[in-house]
Structure formats: C-alpha cells, structure tokens
Amino acid sequence: xxxxxxxxxxxxxxxxxxxxxxxxxxxxxxxxxxxxxxxxxxxxxxxxxxxxxxxxxxxxxxxxxxxxxxxxxxxxxxxxxxxxxxxxxxxxxxxxxxxxxxxxxxxxxxxxxxxxxxxxxxxxxxxxxxxxxxxxxxxxxxxxxxxxxxxxxxxxxxxxxxxxxxxxxxxxxxxxxxxxxxxxxxxxxxxxxxxxxxxxxxxxxxxxxxxxxxxxxxxxxxxxxxxxxxxxxxxxxxxxxxxxxx
Amino acid sequence: xxxxxxxxxxxxxxxxxxxxxxxxxxxxxxxxxxxxxxxxxxxxxxxxxxxxxxxxxxxxxxxxxxxxxxxxxxxxxxxxxxxxxxxxxxxxxxxxxxxxxxxxxxxxxxxxxxxxxxxxxxxxxxxxxxxxxxxxxxxxxxxxxxxxxxxxxxxxxxxxxxxxxxxxxxxxxxxxxxxxxxxxxxxxxxxxxxxxxxxxxxxxxxxxxxxxxxxxxxxxxxxxxxxxxxxxxxxxxxxxxxxxxx
DNA sequence: CGCAGCGTTGAGTAACCTCAATTAATGTGG
DNA sequence: CCACATTAATTGAGGTTACTCAACGCTGCG
Numbered sequence: 001x002x003x004x005x006x007x008x009x010x011x012x013x014x015x016x017x018x019x020x021x022x023x024x025x026x027x028x029x030x031x032x033x034x035x036x037x038x039x040x041x042x043x044x045x046x047x048x049x050x051x052x053x054x055x056x057x058x059x060x061x062x063x064x065x066x067x068x069x070x071x072x073x074x075x076x077x078x079x080x081x082x083x084x085x086x087x088x089x090x091x092x093x094x095x096x097x098x099x100x101x102x103x104x105x106x107x108x109x110x111x112x113x114x115x116x117x118x119x120x121x122x123x124x125x126x127x128x129x130x131x132x133x134x135x136x137x138x139x140x141x142x143x144x145x146x147x148x149x150x151x152x153x154x155x156x157x158x159x160x161x162x163x164x165x166x167x168x169x170x171x172x173x174x175x176x177x178x179x180x181x182x183x184x185x186x187x188x189x190x191x192x193x194x195x196x197x198x199x200x201x202x203x204x205x206x207x208x209x210x211x212x213x214x215x216x217x218x219x220x221x222x223x224x225x226x227x228x229x230x231x232x233x234x235x236x237x238x239x240x241x242x243x244x245x246x
Numbered sequence: 247x248x249x250x251x252x253x254x255x256x257x258x259x260x261x262x263x264x265x266x267x268x269x270x271x272x273x274x275x276x277x278x279x280x281x282x283x284x285x286x287x288x289x290x291x292x293x294x295x296x297x298x299x300x301x302x303x304x305x306x307x308x309x310x311x312x313x314x315x316x317x318x319x320x321x322x323x324x325x326x327x328x329x330x331x332x333x334x335x336x337x338x339x340x341x342x343x344x345x346x347x348x349x350x351x352x353x354x355x356x357x358x359x360x361x362x363x364x365x366x367x368x369x370x371x372x373x374x375x376x377x378x379x380x381x382x383x384x385x386x387x388x389x390x391x392x393x394x395x396x397x398x399x400x401x402x403x404x405x406x407x408x409x410x411x412x413x414x415x416x417x418x419x420x421x422x423x424x425x426x427x428x429x430x431x432x433x434x435x436x437x438x439x440x441x442x443x444x445x446x447x448x449x450x451x452x453x454x455x456x457x458x459x460x461x462x463x464x465x466x467x468x469x470x471x472x473x474x475x476x477x478x479x480x481x482x483x484x485x486x487x488x489x490x491x492x
Numbered sequence: 493c494g495c496a497g498c499g500t501t502g503a504g505t506a507a508c509c510t511c512a513a514t515t516a517a518t519g520t521g522g
Numbered sequence: 523c524c525a526c527a528t529t530a531a532t533t534g535a536g537g538t539t540a541c542t543c544a545a546c547g548c549t550g551c552g
Contacts, residue, residue: 001368008473009315069551071536073447079400079404085404085408085409087403087404087408100393104393104394110401132385136375140375143349143392144351145395146389146392146396147349147350149396151347151351151355153399154325154335155327157399158327159404160450161426161447161448162332162450164507164508165508178287195529196531197531204407206509206510208510208532209508211533212532212533215533226250229509242329242513411539442499442500452542453499453540454541455539457499457500458500460499460500461500495550496550497549499548501541501545502544502546503540503544503545504526504541508538508539509548510535511534511536511537511543513531513533514533515531516530517530519529520526521524522523522526
C-alpha cells in the first residue's frame with residue numbers, strides 16, 4: 001500500500017496509532033470539524049475499549065460516565081422494569097452512538113451488552129459537553145443524533161402499535177438491510193447476531209412467532225434463512241409485505 | 247396587585263405583560279438562569295400563540311421553525327407512514343416541550359394537533375441553539391429534556407411490547423395521574439381530553455378494547471369513569487394491575 | 493327533534509401465545 | 523477431535539387475547 005515516498009505529507013496518517021479510523025472520529029465527520037478540532041476531540045477519547053461476547057458496556061442505574069461509538073461488533077440495549085419485564089429497545093452496530101438516554105438523569109437507564117466480541121470508543125460526557133460548547137458544529141451534530149434517536153423510537157412505536165407480526169419481522173429485516181448498506185455491507189445477505197428470542201422481545205412477539213414469520217416469508221420466497229444467515233431475495237416484495245394494508 | 251410604591255425594584259413584576267408566568271420561561275427554571283439570561287431568553291420568545299380545538303401546531307414535513315412549550319391546553323402528536331398508518335406518539339400538557347424530533351432533519355416528523363383550545367410559547371430553533379451555546383446551564387437543561395424524551399419513548403416501547411391490554415390502560419392512567427400531580431392538579435380525579443379512539447391508537451389497541459378495559463377496571467372498583475372524567479379510586483391497586491405478573 | 497359522533501356492549505373470529513416434541517447448532521471437557 | 527451437554531430454532535396442536543363487525547345508548551348541536 002505504502003509507496004515508500006517518505007516526503008508524503010500528513011493527511012492520511014492515522015492520528016491515533018492504537019485506533020486507526022477511530023469510530024468516534026468517524027462519527028464526527030458530518031460535523032466537518034477542522035483538523036485542530038479533530039485532534040482536540042480525539043485527545044479526549046478513550047480508544048478501543050474491548051468487550052467480549054456477553055459483557056456489559058453499561059448497566060441500568062450506573063452513573064453516566066461516557067458516551068460510546070461502536071467500532072466493531074453488535075450490541076443489544078434493553079430496559080427492565082420493577083417487575084422484571086425486559087424490553088430490548090435497540091440493536092447497535094458499528095458507527096452507532098450509545099448511551100444517549102443517560103443524559104436525562106445522569107444514570108444509564110438501559111443495559112447494553114455485547115452480542116459478540118466488540119470494541120467501542122468512549123468519551124467522558126463532561127468532556128463532550130465542553131467540546132459541544134466550543135464547537136457549534138459538533139453541538140449541532142449531537143442534537144441531530146439525539147433527534148434521530150427520538151425519530152427512530154417513534155417509528156418503533158409505530159411498528160409495535162400498528163403492525164402485525166409478519167409486518168414487524170419484515171420491517172425489522174429491511175431496517176437491518178438499510179443499516180448494513182449504509183455501512184458498505186451487503187443489503188441482501190447478512191448475519192443476524194441476535195437470537196430469535198431477542199428479535200421476539202424487540203418486536204413485542206414470542207420467539208415462535210418470529211420463527212414462523214421467517215418460515216412463511218421464506219416459503220413465499222421473499223427471503224431465505226439458514227440459521228442466523230438471512231438473504232433478502234426481493235426487497236420490493238418484502239416492502240410490499242408492509243405496504244399492503246387493505 | 248401593585249402597591250403604588252414606584253421605588254419598588256423589579257423582581258416580582260412580570261417581564262412580558264402579554265405572557266405572565268410564561269411557560270417557556272417556567273420550563274427554563276431548572277436551569278437556574280440569571281435575571282439577565284431570563285430577559286435575554288424571553289426577548290427571543292414568541293409568546294402565547296393560540297391554537298383552537300383541532301388546529302395544527304405543526305405538520306409532518308414542514309420545516310422546523312420553532313420549539314414550543316405548552317401554556318394551556320392539551321395536544322396530541324402522531325406520525326403517519328407511507329401507507330397511511332397513524333400512530334400517536336404522545337399527549338402533551340402544559341409545561342411540555344414539543345418539536346424535539348424535528349432537530350434531526352430540520353423538518354417536523356410529526357403532526358401536532360390541539361385537543362382543545364390551547365396556547366403555546368415558541369422559540370425559533372436557531373435562536374435557541376445560539377442561547378444554548380451562550381448559556382451552558384440551558385444547554386444542559388435542553389440535553390436533559392432530549393434525554394427524558396428518549397427515556398419516555400423507551401418506557402412506551404416497554405408498554406407496547408410487553409404489556410397486555412389492561413396493563414397498558416392502567417399504566418396510561420397512572421402516567422396521566424403523575425403528570426397532573428406534578429402540575430399541582432389532582433392525581434386521582436381528572437378529565438381525559440382525548441377520545442377512546444386516540445387512547446386506543448396510542449396504546450396499540452382498538453377503541454373497544456380500551457372501553458372494555460375501563461369497564462373492567464371500574465367493575466373491580468379501581469377506578470370510576472363518567473364519560474371522559476376519570477377517578478382513580480385506588481392508586482395502589484391500579485399499580486398492582488401492572489405489577490402482578492406470573 | 494333528529495342527526496352525527498362518541499362510547500359501550502355482545503358474539504364470533506383471527507392472530508398470536510402457550511406448551512410440548514423434535515431437530516439443529518453451539519460449546520465443553522476428555 | 524469427538525462425544526456429550528446445552529442452548530437455540532422449528533414445527534404442531536390447542537387455548538387465549540384482542541380484533542372485527544354490529545347493534546344500541548348517550549351526548550351535544552344545529
């Protein structure tokens with residue numbers, strides 16, 4: 001890759017050797033920070049914290065320390081109420097910002113757990129607030145992220161409140177598809193890192209119902225499933241599954 | 247009210263004659279702004295915009311102009327998808343901040359409509375962003391509000407994904423009860439400004455199911471209903487309705 | 493008064509859940 | 523690396539919850 005020409009100036013050189021292509025820095029790119037601001041930002045970050053499969057990133061009730069952006073791996077976020085009911089509120093993949101719900105109370109309201117070996121970059125929330133004030137573009141970008149999370153939650157309510165089982169499953173697959181595509185991965189062939197139980201909990205359905213919905217979509221040849229590997233055979237017809245209301 | 251003593255200094259005098267006890271200023275109080283900051287803030291506000299019953303505060307797709315705090319009245323916020331499915335995402339009452347989901351895209355993602363004659367105070371979002379940068383306490387308070395909205399949406403997902411019909415209705419009533427109490431109104435005797443249809447849509451249930459749940463809770467003497475007026479007879483037993491799982 | 497919209501109630505049905513049996517995948521210790 | 527144990531996923535049968543459709547009562551308004 002390297003041509004050996006050592007006179008080559010700095011731009012492409014990674015700023016943090018331990019974290020090339022740092023996910024938190026990548027998260028900031030839409031904010032169009034200057035080189036100085038990027039450095040200022042990156043110096044505050046805690047790069048590449050590793051989490052093993054089943055390890056917690058944070059737990060309900062813990063004091064808010066950091067916000068995280070996922071570097072690699074898949075995480076699962078859930079809330080648990082007084083009676084022990086659990087509800088998965090989201091699955092996060094590389095590039096996603098995690099921990100936003102904690103800024104209201106200063107304590108995490110969710111458990112976030114690794115669905116596979118993962119790494120994240122974190123920033124102390126206090127540092128982040130300070131940078132937000134100094135860098136208006138960053139503040140704006142952060143507000144956009146918070147707003148997106150609210151908008152995402154609203155679509156989720158729509159799904160839970162107004163869709164039948166098969167529509168929810170189709171909409172779940174299409175959502176993953178889009179997010180994989182946005183990250184340069186295949187939109188039609190991917191691996192589900194979570195169990196059917198997790199999917200069911202997330203969609204407000206029982207595991208068996210999810211399984212049956214998969215089987216039915218597969219028998220209609222809209223998708224193909226081999227365990228946790230999914231192929232979307234026809235995005236259009238999968239979308240129609242959701243569209244075709246009366 | 248005025249004693250006539252013109253030497254009397256300013257503190258208790260309302261800063262905006264057209265909007266005494268302005269709801270947006272009230273919303274800011276937890277941020278502990280200085281008198282100067284309050285004035286700076288209030289000067290940017292658009293006070294007391296009136297909305298009649300059934301009038302829109304904003305519509306899906308409109309450019310984000312202002313954030314609003316409700317002065318009086320009740321509003322209903324809903325999203326509508328491509329297929330025309332509607333989902334009510336919240337009911338707002340005096341003191342609530344409205345419009346947060348729009349900051350992601352710069353366009354409102356929701357319709358917000360008055361359930362009764364209402365008044366709101368608004369601030370241009372650009373002005374608000376500027377003030378946020380100048381006043382760290384305000385920024386922090388705004389972040390808290392965004393975080394609270396996210397946390398609220400998550401509990402809503404829990405309700406939609408993990409509770410049966412009667413639990414949802416009980417939890418809906420208890421939520422209203424708490425919010426009325428927080429505003430100094432009765433926690434046990436209040437008026438429902440929305441239709442059964444609206445409640446059903448919000449809770450992911452049919453109107454008939456809501457009505458049956460009300461009737462059942464009433465026959466168990468946990469609540470009493472006379473049309474849109476509700477009395478919670480036993481808060482504890484209503485909470486148990488939600489608690490008693492397995 | 494009569495209409496229109498909202499709310500309640502009943503009967504029948506469809507969607508999803510529960511329980512159970514079976515198979516597939518995953519992990520573990522020898 | 524295999525045998526075994528464990529967990530995950532599929533599929534079937536039957537039950538329950540909430541939906542659908544319909545009739546009727548209530549309330550408010552022209």
